[in-house]
Amino acid sequence: MKFIHTSDWHLGRQFHGVSLIDDQAAVLSQLIDYLKQHPVDALIVAGDIYDRSVPPTKAIELLNHVVDEVCGALNIPMILIPGNHDGAERLAFAASQLKASGLYIIGSFDAMTKPVILRSDTVGEVAFFGIPYADPEQVRHHFSERVSDFDSAHQVLVEQIIAQRDSSMRNVLISHCFVDGAIDSDSERPLSIGGSDRVSHEHFLSFDYVALGHLHQPQYKGAEHIRYSGSLMKYSFSEQHQRKGVTLVELTKEGPVCIEHLDLRAPHEMRIIEGELARLLELGVSDPKREDYLLVRLTDKHAILNPMEKLREVYPNVLHLEKPGMLIGVENPMGQAKLARSEFEMFDDFFAQAQGDSLNDEQAQAVHQILKQLQK
Amino acid sequence: MKFIHTSDWHLGRQFHGVSLIDDQAAVLSQLIDYLKQHPVDALIVAGDIYDRSVPPTKAIELLNHVVDEVCGALNIPMILIPGNHDGAERLAFAASQLKASGLYIIGSFDAMTKPVILRSDTVGEVAFFGIPYADPEQVRHHFSERVSDFDSAHQVLVEQIIAQRDSSMRNVLISHCFVDGAIDSDSERPLSIGGSDRVSHEHFLSFDYVALGHLHQPQYKGAEHIRYSGSLMKYSFSEQHQRKGVTLVELTKEGPVCIEHLDLRAPHEMRIIEGELARLLELGVSDPKREDYLLVRLTDKHAILNPMEKLREVYPNVLHLEKPGMLIGVENPMGQAKLARSEFEMFDDFFAQAQGDSLNDEQAQAVHQILKQLQK
Numbered sequence: 001m002k003f004i005h006t007s008d009w010h011l012g013r014q015f016h017g018v019s020l021i022d023d024q025a026a027v028l029s030q031l032i033d034y035l036k037q038h039p040v041d042a043l044i045v046a047g048d049i050y051d052r053s054v055p056p057t058k059a060i061e062l063l064n065h066v067v068d069e070v071c072g073a074l075n076i077p078m079i080l081i082p083g084n085h086d087g088a089e090r091l092a093f094a095a096s097q098l099k100a101s102g103l104y105i106i107g108s109f110d111a112m113t114k115p116v117i118l119r120s121d122t123v124g125e126v127a128f129f130g131i132p133y134a135d136p137e138q139v140r141h142h143f144s145e146r147v148s149d150f151d152s153a154h155q156v157l158v159e160q161i162i163a164q165r166d167s168s169m170r171n172v173l174i175s176h177c178f179v180d181g182a183i184d185s186d187s188e189r190p191l192s193i194g195g196s197d198r199v200s201h202e203h204f205l206s207f208d209y210v211a212l213g214h215l216h217q218p219q220y221k222g223a224e225h226i227r228y229s230g231s232l233m234k235y236s237f238s239e240q241h242q243r244k245g246v247t248l249v250e251l252t253k254e255g256p257v258c259i260e261h262l263d264l265r266a267p268h269e270m271r272i273i274e275g276e277l278a279r280l281l282e283l284g285v286s287d288p289k290r291e292d293y294l295l296v297r298l299t300d301k302h303a304i305l306n307p308m309e310k311l312r313e314v315y316p317n318v319l320h321l322e323k324p325g326m327l328i329g330v331e332n333p334m335g336q337a338k339l340a341r342s343e344f345e346m347f348d349d350f351f352a353q354a355q356g357d358s359l360n361d362e363q364a365q366a367v368h369q370i371l372k373q374l375q376k
Numbered sequence: 377m378k379f380i381h382t383s384d385w386h387l388g389r390q391f392h393g394v395s396l397i398d399d400q401a402a403v404l405s406q407l408i409d410y411l412k413q414h415p416v417d418a419l420i421v422a423g424d425i426y427d428r429s430v431p432p433t434k435a436i437e438l439l440n441h442v443v444d445e446v447c448g449a450l451n452i453p454m455i456l457i458p459g460n461h462d463g464a465e466r467l468a469f470a471a472s473q474l475k476a477s478g479l480y481i482i483g484s485f486d487a488m489t490k491p492v493i494l495r496s497d498t499v500g501e502v503a504f505f506g507i508p509y510a511d512p513e514q515v516r517h518h519f520s521e522r523v524s525d526f527d528s529a530h531q532v533l534v535e536q537i538i539a540q541r542d543s544s545m546r547n548v549l550i551s552h553c554f555v556d557g558a559i560d561s562d563s564e565r566p567l568s569i570g571g572s573d574r575v576s577h578e579h580f581l582s583f584d585y586v587a588l589g590h591l592h593q594p595q596y597k598g599a600e601h602i603r604y605s606g607s608l609m610k611y612s613f614s615e616q617h618q619r620k621g622v623t624l625v626e627l628t629k630e631g632p633v634c635i636e637h638l639d640l641r642a643p644h645e646m647r648i649i650e651g652e653l654a655r656l657l658e659l660g661v662s663d664p665k666r667e668d669y670l671l672v673r674l675t676d677k678h679a680i681l682n683p684m685e686k687l688r689e690v691y692p693n694v695l696h697l698e699k700p701g702m703l704i705g706v707e708n709p710m711g712q713a714k715l716a717r718s719e720f721e722m723f724d725d726f727f728a729q730a731q732g733d734s735l736n737d738e739q740a741q742a743v744h745q746i747l748k749q750l751q752k
Contacts, residue, residue, distance in 0.1 A: 054430050057465045064469050089433045093440050101473035
């Protein structure tokens with residue numbers, strides 16, 4: 001029994017005002033190509049399929065295309081749970097009707113306790129249970145149980161599932177939560193402001209595999225079989241060194257779970273480049289990946305006219321620009337950063353770039369006088 | 377072969393700020409009860425299932441419930457097309473997967489030429505073709521045909537369908553459009569501003585039945601089998617005398633189509649009541665339908681303090697108030713209506729109601745003086 005575990009597709013996401021839908025489509029098409037070559041028994045998406053509860057039409061069309069390819073053409077069942085970004089009711093429309101075609105959307109507490117059971121030749125029947133993302137309030141209200149935080153909510157939910165579990169077969173759990181001690185990235189939306197959103201991995205120990213969503217970095221926590229696949233692609237510059245992809249899981253007859261990370265490559269990586277403008281422009285000309293989504297940190301110590309425009313002539317997808325070279329005091333995180341150059345020096349830089357010549361003495365004096373007046 | 381033709385559910389609609397979702401649920405539950413007693417071979421919804429392309433969650437949950445009952449529990453196929461209020465891509469998510477469960481959503485031009493074929497003992501196979509709502513621009517773009525208005529667009533679309541039609545079987549067409557000469561109501565959203573949105577009924581003559589949506593009044597146009605079921609319930613006060621419900625259609629072995637209108641009753645009717653306040657309040661006490669959604673026309677000729685508050689004590693769902701008794705000149709539609717009472721008379725009315733006594737001479741003189749000053 002082999003299945004792919006993935007999560008946090010965030011279809012429809014924008015990044016610095018740029019739609020990522022074409023990148024998402026390209027990455028998903030790599031996944032579909034993999035499945036064509038290496039059929040598996042199921043594809044699991046552990047929440048945050050869409051980036052918001054009301055996704056844009058293009059995101060719906062993309063998911064529709066994936067479902068047509070995977071459930072339709074390849075006849076591979078898909079099992080989905082909503083994450084904190086999804087609208088559970090919206091995502092789970094016609095969930096009962098969709099089961100017949102192998103599209104399982106576990107969008108309610110009722111559906112949570114009814115596993116999707118898939119058969120395999122090697123390990124017999126395997127039960128897949130999914131927990132639709134819910135906040136503690138919803139769990140308290142629905143089960144009339146004492147629930148004060150995400151951890152106690154998860155305890156109630158997992159108990160419900162364990163009560164329905166048939167321990168003669170393998171059991172896989174799918175959940176969208178923040179396991180205590182795991183590593184977060186910059187692109188996840190916090191589950192709770194103020195309260196604790198952490199969940200102990202101990203709830204999950206008795207399952208054969210736990211397919212987690214929410215955290216964007218691939219990792220396991222507590223035990224190797226309690227695992228985040230990580231997001232489909234990078235969603236912040238701080239993820240530049242994370243390996244993005246999906247997790248291939250195999251439940252073997254002998255017992256242990258085999259786990260493999262499969263890389264997926266977005267057409268545009270998210271990267272940070274740093275240096276002086278002239279040097280970056282020079283390097284860019286021969287950079288085969290110059291169309292990546294870039295955060296540029298300019299270390300120049302003088303003011304530059306239209307740096308974004310100059311950079312985009314070489315790197316068309318510069319999305320954010322920082323000028324640490326123009327600041328002093330940034331080493332001290334508590335102190336406020338100050339401009340490293342005086343107003344006069346900045347104007348002098350500007351004049352030189354705009355006119356191709358430096359200020360002469362008379363001009364310099366005039367600027368000094370104007371600045372003095374303004375400072376009064 | 378019997379089927380129900382309905383349209384224009386507008387799930388999620390608001391009326392004068394009031395959500396109609398509970399009324400819609402009640403009316404749909406009558407329809408489900410009917411189907412339990414009198415099974416049919418299909419339920420057709422000819423567009424405007426939702427009131428907007430991004431419907432509220434409650435509307436999605438209601439449609440989900442109907443689908444569970446009709447396609448699920450009763451095993452009756454449903455055939456849906458998007459109308460001008462629906463978002464076709466959003467509505468048709470996973471349409472390919474849903475077919476297996478008997479939920480057919482015809483949301484694209486591709487799906488349009490592939491009929492839903494249902495079998496019956498009496499008339500053999502029947503093909504149901506649906507035209508997803510599209511404006512002329514979309515038709516022109518997709519088919520690269522000369523299309524300037526809704527009529528020429530419909531001609532292109534119907535020709536596409538006729539080319540795929542097997543005339544050895546009965547053929548039913550579903551469309552959401554404005555057939556020329558048919559009667560509109562106040563609650564439809566115009567398909568076109570400025571251009572012509574009318575479509576000739578002649579495109580439809582060669583089908584065995586044409587299930588139309590868009591117009592909210594049940595009617596046929598051109599021939600008895602080219603028919604609007606009308607909306608699920610009233611959506612404007614001007615529809616107060618329309619009979620709302622669904623159309624039961626039977627294709628008989630002998631050829632003719634039997635058509636029957638089945639009434640559905642909303643818990644709150646939309647009605648206009650007219651008269652003097654005191655009389656309306658008196659009548660209301662013994663009015664078993666006083667919780668209806670009401671437009672009240674007060675014919676009183678003097679100003680009344682807080683009339684809405686007084687009316688709502690008896691009629692809790694007064695949604696709109698008109699005071700024709702306070703206007704003169706309304707008979708002349710070109711002339712501007714004027715208040716029938718002077719400022720002084722209005723204040724005199726107000727004073728009497730607020731204080732329980734008329735203005736005395738001194739008070740009257742003071743008011744006259746203030747009004748004179750204000751008029752300057």
